[in-house]
Amino acid sequence: MDSRALPRILRIEGLIPFTLCAILIGFVVSLWEAGFKAADWSLFFIAAVTAVLIHIDGHLWNDIMDLEIDRREKSRETGRDRPLVYGWATVREYRTISAIVISVIIVLAAYLTIYRVFIPLLVILGFFFDYGYNHPRLALAHHPYTEWYIFPWLVVGVTVTVVYAATGIISMLAIILSLLHGMIVTCFVVSMMRRDVNSDRLGAKCTSSVLSPELPHSTRYGVITMFVAALMIYPLDLVLGNLRLAYILVLATTITAAINTVLGARIDQLCTRTLISPFSGFESDANTLMLKQVAVSISYAVVMCIMVVVFGGIL
DSSP states (O other), X not given: OOTTHHHHHHOHHHHIIIIIXXXXXXXXXXXXXXXXXXXXXXXXXXXXXHHHHHHHHHHHHHHHHTHHHHTTSOHHHHTOOOHHHHTSSOHHHHHHHHHHHHHHHHHHHHHHHHHOTTHHHHHHHHHHHXXXXXXXXXXXXXXXXXXXXXXXXXXXHHHHHHHHXXXXXXXXXXXXXXXXXXXXXXXXXXXXXXXXXXXXXXXXXXXXXXXXXXSOHHHHHHXXXXXXXXXXXXXXXXXXXXXXXXXXXXXXXXXXHHHHHHHHXXXXXXXXXXXXXXXXXXXXXXXXXXXXXXXXXXXXXXXXXHXXXXXXXXX
């Protein structure tokens, strides 16, 4: 396998805003729930590595599932390399890597189970996200609106897992904060589906954008995220016992969702324009806006964690 395939397998534009940001949130919540000395950071680290490996395995199977679709995609315009399309790797090599990754995951999960009895359930949930969305036999990614409900809960699953590993607690704060971030970062996934509408249509992939290209999916999801964020004031106040911090977190979430909504609306406009008169720069322009959503989402996770540490009295 060509070494150039490695960056594509890691795919940091997805790994950082989802799994790594979820782990960061989990670190802060673990501090909140147990404090630095009481938390088991070795188990936290092992759970974090397990979550990262499951995410990477999802990348492998996503490339296998979308191979024929990727052949029709304008990768030069979006800057996305396709190892299987370019011949840098083969499907057999991807399957071999996946088998090795899964073996490591099983070993790590078995070790965690010695100390945390519910770890197998959380790992099974992770495999559901991995194979349900990415495996060719299930291919939930090829169905409309799947990204709307899969990706927010993926973030929740990772955060809850690492917090449980570190503290032995199924934390409500972890669920709420990770769900907020999950919805924020899913804005870019919905926009990604908008960006890929042309190649997905040619590959017979029935996403929400392929099914109803005239609808402003990115705008709608962003508005829903703002609405859900506003509803979180009372639950956050109950969990945190700090109304001011709850208001600050909800305000930050709403502002971030608004920014992603504006960026998503511009992608919706580009998608609508292609329905009227196709233009060569659609994928490139939409990809630039989507990467801005990624940067905004990562910044939000970092700022949210800082707020919890500073205003929550952890320091």
